[in-house]
Amino acid sequence: MAVFEKRIPKKVYLDDTQVLTCSFENAQNIQGHTEYVIRVQRGPLPEKSWHIYKRYNDFVTLHNAFQTSGLSLPLPPKKLLGNMDREFIAERRVALQNYLNIVLMNPILASSLSVKRFLDPDNYSTPFHELALQHVSMALRSEANYEVVKPIPEIGWRLRKHYFLVKNRVNPQDELLLAWVEHGPDKYMDEKELQASFKTIGSLRHPYIQSIEFLSCNEVGGFVTRGLNNAGSLRDLICSAKPKLQFMKKYTNPKQCKPLPVSDVALFGHQILEALMFLHEKGLPFGHLHSGNIVIENHKVKLLDIENGVLGLPSYYRPYFVQHRKIQTLEAVDVYCFGHVLFEMIFGHPLHESVCDNLSPNCPSLLRSVLESILSSEACKKGLPTIGALLSHPFFNNSSYDSSHSERPHFKYSTHTKEALRVAWQKTESRLKEEQKIVCEASKKTGKSSSTSQL
Known part of the structure; x- marks a missing residue:
């Protein structure tokens, strides 16, 4: 009863x-x-x-x-x-x-x-790494083709995300990177819906999104295995860092940061926008863009961690955009994060504030207009451009871009999975709006502006 x-x-x-x-x-x-x-x-x-x-x-x-x-x-x-x-x-x-x-x-x-x-x-005080290894080992017991070679400790910023070098027994010469992470506060799907969504994400194909070798999830978290990019992330490229070093050692005080050429910023920015547009059109907004989950292969962008939203993880830049009540949709979140990535590419270092009203006079005028439309105080108060509007901006809308792709975009899922994802994104946006309201009210009480708060 x-x-x-x-x-x-x-x-x-x-x-x-x-x-x-x-x-x-x-x-x-x-x-x-x-x-x-x-x-x-x-x-x-x-x-x-x-x-x-x-x-x-x-x-x-x-x-x-x-x-x-x-x-x-x-x-x-x-x-x-x-x-x-x-x-x-x-x-x-x-x-x-x-x-x-x-x-x-x-x-x-x-x-x-x-x-x-x-x-x-x-x-x-939980032994996060030991628990992650237990979950990964248990999950791989039923997968005869994969085995853990060794852990690669603390190469990322998430406390609950752990990386392991694994190999496929069928192709042992291929280096694979497995990333395990616990579910986050925006996990709204039940286990059956999660399994279906994960299976669907595993089949996603796009020229600017890195394909997944193998993935799995359970009631605690999930892991995804991808090919190991020995050159590392976009942030590794900017900081001239060795990819397998600890996050703190690589990025806290890098010695040789170098900005990218303006032509590369425009090219990579255009490719990122194409990937984001594809994801939003398919009902799978990203919400987790930053220079650490972008790799460059043969002068082409590849986005990583597309599964983060399904696992309910909070965004890297959440402490920033939670301060701005006009950034309430996942598209606005993606645009805001994109602005930070552009800033880091052109200046060679991250923006450690939620807004930027004093861009360097050396910033090219077209790129300046893009950054101001996303990262200025006025933009964060009045609203950000859409992904489509950015794609048509003169800085990115260059006829020299090669629109032909060797890999045809593909992403299909069932009606039930589509609805489960829609509800999850809706609840994710609702939690963001609630937290933004709390932050705004607290800021009014203290009389402090939060625009320069640190990440």
Whole structure:
């Protein structure tokens, strides 16, 4: 009978892109050691806050985790004598607050597992990598053709995404990269719908989207296997980075960043827009564009991670566009993210703000008009152009582009899967609108502009 049926509560997935802030509230003497009481808050709501208790040695441990970044961070020095003096403790408290503020203003450090575990140990003490390996190993047991060769740790920005080098026993000379990730906060499909959507995505073909070798998902997450691109991502190309190095080491303080030629920016931008247009026309908006999931093969763009939306993952640039209530649709999200990719290609470094109103005078006029239509404060207040409008912009609408493709675009799915995807995208946009409303109201209360907040 229905009265006795068990209701299984829906799992709440944490949004790892929500910004953590902290403030020192007190210092106390615990068994001869100074312990700092720190209030941590996730996002704009004060009720989503908690306290942590840290000693100076905890900060030293955190600081040591940043050594691969190559950054010089202002951790106050250790003091052996007089370290219990009240005036010294007050000074150190201010210095440690300043230290954490600087760490949290750096988008790569702030999103690292070390910082998340330091500020939110209850949610980030899980052995994510070990669990990922277990799930991948179990999934591959029924696949006789594939086996894990070795892990490639921390090459991406997502804490819950883990990479493994795998091989196909039929073609062992081919290097394959398997990426496993847990479901995110925008997971709205049941397992049957997920399986159908994943199967459909696996059959997607487009000249500017990298094809998938093998993929699978379950109630915890999913993995996708693609051919390994030894040249790495577009960001690796810009930063002259070795693809298999750790994310923090590659990108926190790169030594040889180089912008792309304007002709390449126009060409790659046009190709990205064609891929985005195809996905939107097929009812599969991307929402996850950034330079780390774009590769270049034979001077052609290949987009990665098309499955992210189905898995419910939050976007890389979400901390930025959540500040702008005109960016409420997945098409607007794709356009906004595209603007950031253009900026990074032409200037050789990411834009670490949600808007840009002071472009370099060296920026070509046509490209300037594109960037201003997407990334300016006015554009984010009034609305962004559509993908179609950008494709017709003179900067991209060049007759020299080769419109002939060796690979014919293909993507078909059932009516049921199409409806499941439509509902999922609708709920994804609804959550975005709700969060934007909260951020806007919190910004009004504090009287602070959020346009320059860090990612």
